Amino acid sequence: MNNSKKVVLVGHFGVGKSSLVRRFVQNTFSDSYIVTIGVHILKKEIKIDELNLTLIIWDIEGKDDIQKVRSSYLLGTSGFIYVIDPTRPQTFERFNDEKAFIKENFPNSQLVSVANKIDLIDIEEFIALLTERKINIDYFASAKMGTEVENVFQKIGMKMI
Numbered sequence: 001m002n003n004s005k006k007v008v009l010v011g012h013f014g015v016g017k018s019s020l021v022r023r024f025v026q027n028t029f030s031d032s033y034i035v036t037i038g039v040h041i042l043k044k045e046i047k048i049d050e051l052n053l054t055l056i057i058w059d060i061e062g063k064d065d066i067q068k069v070r071s072s073y074l075l076g077t078s079g080f081i082y083v084i085d086p087t088r089p090q091t092f093e094r095f096n097d098e099k100a101f102i103k104e105n106f107p108n109s110q111l112v113s114v115a116n117k118i119d120l121i122d123i124e125e126f127i128a129l130l131t132e133r134k135i136n137i138d139y140f141a142s143a144k145m146g147t148e149v150e151n152v153f154q155k156i157g158m159k160m161i
Contacts, residue, residue: 004043004054004070005160007153010069010098012046012091013062016116019143020083021059023152029144039073053157058158064090066098067136079110079156084137086121096133110159114152 009017084092141148
């Protein structure tokens with residue numbers, strides 16, 4: 001049996017949404033920064049237990065407020081991956097509000113949060129900062145190194161079925 005589910009990556013510009021998708025779908029990474037304008041859609045089939053699940057991944061342009069994202073990009077979303085950049089606090093200072101907005105407006109959707117670029121920080125210091133700010137992040141990943149990227153997409157897949 002094959003199912004397909006729409007997954008949307010959200011977060012500020014430059015947090016590494018496109019890099020995470022590229023690492024997951026193509027197993028590549030580039031240091032070149034190319035701004036996503038609008039939306040870039042890729043797909044990849046994963047297997048969860050006996051189910052083949054096709055993830056239709058929407059890599060949308062970065063916004064500092066999810067309410068500024070075109071509503072048409074978010075329609076029919078089964079899962080959100082919210083990406084932050086631990087080197088730029090402004091990318092996670094409104095995280096709890098954004099998470100609440102997603103849960104309120106998309107109650108049937110699943111959410112996984114990711115701190116990308118962990119290869120650039122001291123992870124213990126960052127976890128202490130998140131704890132202090134009462135921010136709970138599901139995964140600490142590096143698209144550059146490939147750390148936890150597969151697990152992020154597997155997790156959202158499991159939560160959606």
